[in-house]
Amino acid sequence: KNQVEQSPQSLIILEGKNCTLQCNYTVSPFSNLRWYKQDTGRGPVSLTIMTFSENTKSNGRYTATLDADTKQSSLHITASQLSDSASYICVVSKGSGTYKYIFGTGTRLKVLA
Amino acid sequence: DGGITQSPKYLFRKEGQNVTLSCEQNLNHDAMYWYRQDPGQGLRLIYYSQIVNDFQKGDIAEGYSVSREKKESFPLTVTSAQKNPTAFYLCASSTAQREESFGPGTRLTVL
Numbered sequence: 001k002n003q004v005e006q007s008p009q010s011l012i013i014l015e016g017k018n019c020t021l022q023c024n025y026t027v028s029p030f031s032n033l034r035w036y037k038q039d040t041g042r043g044p045v046s047l048t049i050m051t052f053s054e055n056t057k058s059n060g061r062y063t064a065t066l067d068a069d070t071k072q073s074s075l076h077i078t079a080s081q082l083s084d085s086a087s088y089i090c091v092v093s094k095g096s097g098t099y100k101y102i103f104g105t106g107t108r109l110k111v112l113a
Numbered sequence: 114d115g116g117i118t119q120s121p122k123y124l125f126r127k128e129g130q131n132v133t134l135s136c137e138q139n140l141n142h143d144a145m146y147w148y149r150q151d152p153g154q155g156l157r158l159i160y161y162s163q164i165v166n167d168f169q170k171g172d173i174a175e176g177y178s179v180s181r182e183k184k185e186s187f188p189l190t191v192t193s194a195q196k197n198p199t200a201f202y203l204c205a206s207s208t209a210q211r212e213e214s215f216g217p218g219t220r221l222t223v224l
Contacts, residue, residue, distance in 0.1 A: 004155075034213075043117075043203055043215035089155070091213075101146075101213065105155040 002027045004092050004104035012110045017080055021107045023073040023090035031095040035064050035075045038087045038106070047075070047088075080111045116140040117216035119204050124221045126191070126198070134189045134219045136204030143209065145187035149173060150201040150218075159202075162187055191221065199223045 004025045013019050025033070032051045036044035048057045048064040050073070056065050061078045077084055090104040116139040126132045138145065144163050148156040158171030162181040176195025181187055187206075191198045201220050207213040 036215075041201070041218065041220065043119075043205075043217045046212075046214070049212065101158075103155040105153070 002092075002094065002102050004090055004102045006088075006090050006104040006107050008107060009105070010108040010110070012112060013080055015080060015082055015111055015113050019077050019080060019109065021075045021077075021088050021090075021109070023075070023104055025071050025073070025090075025092045025102070025104075027071075027092040027094055027102050029095035030068065030071075031093040031100065033064075033066055033073050034091045034093070035062070035073075036089040036091060038089060040086070044089055077109075082111050082113060085109060085111045117204060117206055117214055119202075119216040119219050121219060122217065124219055126221060126223050128223055129193045131190055131192050132221065134191070134202055134204075134221070136187045136189065136216060137185055138187075138204075138206045138214075138216075139185060140206055140214060141184070142206035142214075143184070144207045145181070146205040146207070146213075147171075147177070147179065147187070147189045148203040148205065150203060156203065159189065 007022045034049045035047045038044040047059050047062050050057050050066045052068050063076045066073045087106040087108045089106045092102045094100040118137050120135045146161040147159040150156050157173050159177050160179040162168035165184050178190045203218045204216040205213050
């Protein structure tokens with residue numbers, strides 16, 4: 001069964017600290033993996049997209065890693081800011097079939113001053 | 114939010130009424146999607162369309178209908194048959210390379 005599981009479900013950290021969010025998937029065949037940031041009441045915004053051959057990609061203070069062998073990805077946030085408070089969603093795209101996106105349930109991050 | 118617009122941002126509906134949510138994109142994307150998001154849950158696919166005049170049911174299509182008469186537009190109608198329509202609705206579009214962009218969403222509340 002194609003699934004995407006994210007952990008933790010929620011996370012609270014202090015401003016300036018780093019954190020890492022996890023995404024495990026069982027989607028096959030694999031095409032790509034994306035991380036989205038979703039502010040409350042807004043649409044998700046893409047942070048990174050990685051294909052099978054990429055194992056790390058950065059977007060400012062956000063760094064995503066991908067281990068295609070273990071089917072795991074992580075999103076590392078460096079020097080967190082209050083504006084990082086949001087839900088972070090992992091989405092895996094299948095390599096076949098007419099509909100290809102499998103969504104995780106997200107990690108809700110709260111950054112405190 | 115890219116080049117995808119959704120309207121209205123907030124929508125209130127009385128029970129038994131049909132309502133239509135608008136989604137327009139100027140990204141020249143072939144594929145468009147409608148998702149429903151409920152608190153604590155991942156996005157669930159309602160309908161999707163890969164080309165004009167063609168669309169497919171997603172995982173939770175019951176009580177919803179769509180049309181795709183133009184490449185730029187993919188309106189969603191929430192019918193009275195949808196038993197629990199209160200939710201946040203997201204429209205998205207994507208390229209053939211599957212780079213998906215989302216709209217800002219419409220929050221529907223049934224009174």
